[in-house]
Amino acid sequence: MTAADLAHRSAERTLPAPPQTPFTTQLFRLALAALTVTVLVFAWYEAEMNPAQLVRDAGNMATLGADFLRPDFSDWDVYVNAMLETLAIAIWGTVLAVIAGIPFGILSADNVVPRWVAFPIRRMMDACRAINELVFALIFIAAVGLGPFAGVLALFIHTTGVVAKLFSEAVEAIDPAPVEGIRGTGGTWLQEIIYGVLPQVMPLWISYALYRFESNVRSATVLGIVGGGGIGMTFNETMRGFLYSQASAILIMVVITVSLLDMISQNIRKRFI
Amino acid sequence: MAAALQLDRVSKTYGAMRAVEDVSLIIQPGERVALIGASGSGKSTLIRLAAGLILADPHGQGTGAVHSFGVKVQEGGRLASEVRAARRHIGLVFQQFALAGRMSVLTNVLVGALGRISVLRGTLGLFNEDERRTAYAALAEVGIAQHAAKRARELSGGQQQRVAIARALVQGAKLVLADEPIASLDPKSAKRVMDTLVTMSRDHGIALVVSLHQVDYATAYFDRVVAMNAGRVVFDGPASQINAAFLTELYGASAEELILPSQFVVGASVPAEIPVTQTVS
Numbered sequence: 001m002t003a004a005d006l007a008h009r010s011a012e013r014t015l016p017a018p019p020q021t022p023f024t025t026q027l028f029r030l031a032l033a034a035l036t037v038t039v040l041v042f043a044w045y046e047a048e049m050n051p052a053q054l055v056r057d058a059g060n061m062a063t064l065g066a067d068f069l070r071p072d073f074s075d076w077d078v079y080v081n082a083m084l085e086t087l088a089i090a091i092w093g094t095v096l097a098v099i100a101g102i103p104f105g106i107l108s109a110d111n112v113v114p115r116w117v118a119f120p121i122r123r124m125m126d127a128c129r130a131i132n133e134l135v136f137a138l139i140f141i142a143a144v145g146l147g148p149f150a151g152v153l154a155l156f157i158h159t160t161g162v163v164a165k166l167f168s169e170a171v172e173a174i175d176p177a178p179v180e181g182i183r184g185t186g187g188t189w190l191q192e193i194i195y196g197v198l199p200q201v202m203p204l205w206i207s208y209a210l211y212r213f214e215s216n217v218r219s220a221t222v223l224g225i226v227g228g229g230g231i232g233m234t235f236n237e238t239m240r241g242f243l244y245s246q247a248s249a250i251l252i253m254v255v256i257t258v259s260l261l262d263m264i265s266q267n268i269r270k271r272f273i
Numbered sequence: 274m275a276a277a278l279q280l281d282r283v284s285k286t287y288g289a290m291r292a293v294e295d296v297s298l299i300i301q302p303g304e305r306v307a308l309i310g311a312s313g314s315g316k317s318t319l320i321r322l323a324a325g326l327i328l329a330d331p332h333g334q335g336t337g338a339v340h341s342f343g344v345k346v347q348e349g350g351r352l353a354s355e356v357r358a359a360r361r362h363i364g365l366v367f368q369q370f371a372l373a374g375r376m377s378v379l380t381n382v383l384v385g386a387l388g389r390i391s392v393l394r395g396t397l398g399l400f401n402e403d404e405r406r407t408a409y410a411a412l413a414e415v416g417i418a419q420h421a422a423k424r425a426r427e428l429s430g431g432q433q434q435r436v437a438i439a440r441a442l443v444q445g446a447k448l449v450l451a452d453e454p455i456a457s458l459d460p461k462s463a464k465r466v467m468d469t470l471v472t473m474s475r476d477h478g479i480a481l482v483v484s485l486h487q488v489d490y491a492t493a494y495f496d497r498v499v500a501m502n503a504g505r506v507v508f509d510g511p512a513s514q515i516n517a518a519f520l521t522e523l524y525g526a527s528a529e530e531l532i533l534p535s536q537f538v539v540g541a542s543v544p545a546e547i548p549v550t551q552t553v554s
Contacts, residue, residue, distance in 0.1 A: 175369075177370070180371055181367065184324055184371075191387050194398070196373065
């Protein structure tokens with residue numbers, strides 16, 4: 001069948017003309033494209049983008065790269081200790097956040113508490129989440145001084161906000177029937193939560209908690225750079241002292257540790273889902 | 274003795290939909306009543322109102338009061354302060370079982386004791402040996418003691434429903450409200466569950482209200498039938514009066530939903546070969 005045939009046939013059936021994009025839609029698309037370009041150009045200058053600098057300072061990059069390619073593990077025991085400190089920060093930061101996140105998560109779930117309870121608690125958790133760990137670390141360093149404890153507190157507050165939100169979303173997705181089953185036996189509100197809600201959300205909660213632990217190990221390495229203790233602090237010192245070979249050794253250790261923990265926790269999480 | 278369940282002019286509207294309209298009902302202790310009606314006729318709403326899981330309209334024609342054994346469940350659209358005491362002797366059985374699937378069968382049954390034991394002990398899950406024995410005995414009574422240690426969700430639908438019945442037994446319920454307990458079960462499991470419910474009611478003198486949309490079960494297992502249509506009670510009387518012709522008169526075209534197609538012959542009585550052969554007086 002030729003194209004002419006097809007055209008002929010459709011003419012026979014008196015098909016309406018194919019729809020055309022209206023002029024206003026075309027205009028709107030054009031304006032959107034112009035806006036996108038404007039934003040990109042503006043952001044380019046605002047961010048002081050200058051690729052030429054990469055080429056001009058290629059020598060510096062080469063020195064840095066050469067040192068990084070020769071990692072120096074002679075102080076490995078120092079790094080291992082610092083890494084353990086980082087892990088300790090992540091562990092306690094997460095544990096405290098989960099402990100606080102359970103009540104806050106339940107109290108911000110619409111289906112188990114009235115709205116006037118959930119609303120203010122959610123806004124409080126929003127605030128915890130909106131502010132970055134690094135900012136909290138700077139605040140707590142002012143309060144409790146330089147060191148890992150400031151890091152723990154920073155992770156604790158930020159992660160509580162995150163965990164409470166994840167936990168409450170799990171609670172809001174439950175099947176209400178088991179809760180009514182407990183209510184029907186004459187159980188209290190807390191008993192409804194324990195026997196009706198918790199068994200349903202536990203696998204998800206464990207999975208979320210482990211996931212937050214993984215990300216907290218990553219965050220904890222960065223916290224050290226602003227003075228929150230751990231491997232980040234050691235890394236910062238080597239960079240400031242131009243000891244790039246040692247900095248490279250530290251980075252390798254961080255990558256290995258984080259990947260290992262990710263793998264382990266992923267394995268555990270799979271078991272709970 | 275106060276009625277096992279007493280509803281005084283209870284109404285419930287959802288937006289413009291009148292789910293239950295001005296229903297009054299009295300169930301005597303130990304009585305067994307089938308609540309029939311097509312889907313959307315208000316059976317579930319009525320049962321949930323009776324258990325205080327939802328609140329009646331505050332400005333109905335009457336007070337909208339629900340009492341169970343003299344204890345107030347709700348009145349005027351507000352839960353009574355003594356509602357927990359009322360719920361303690363009301364056992365609930367749901368269409369979807371309402372068990373905690375990850376918890377063991379035994380724990381799901383032990384939950385029935387929550388209303389009786391101290392709040393602290395119940396909250397911490399510290400059930401004593403005596404309560405465990407009672408729960409196990411209840412499981413044996415409904416015929417699934419061998420599954421006590423399994424997770425509830427590993428059981429079949431019919432078995433899960435019997436766990437829910439065991440829970441009501443442990444609760445020491447004097448009134449069991451079952452909302453479509455067999456609607457999601459195969460015929461064999463459905464019969465087993467109905468047998469268990471009726472036996473439980475007879476052996477322990479427990480009043481039983483079961484909502485059903487299969488009329489043949491209602492006539493086979495119950496003496497008294499309450500029929501609902503569009504939120505109103507349209508019939509309340511002996512099960513012997515119920516037959517296909519009567520249902521067609523009551524419900525018109527929607528009667529088809531209540532009876533198996535083969536039985537849907539105007540003027541014919543319910544045939545003898547109903548799925549449940551065992552007759553219960």
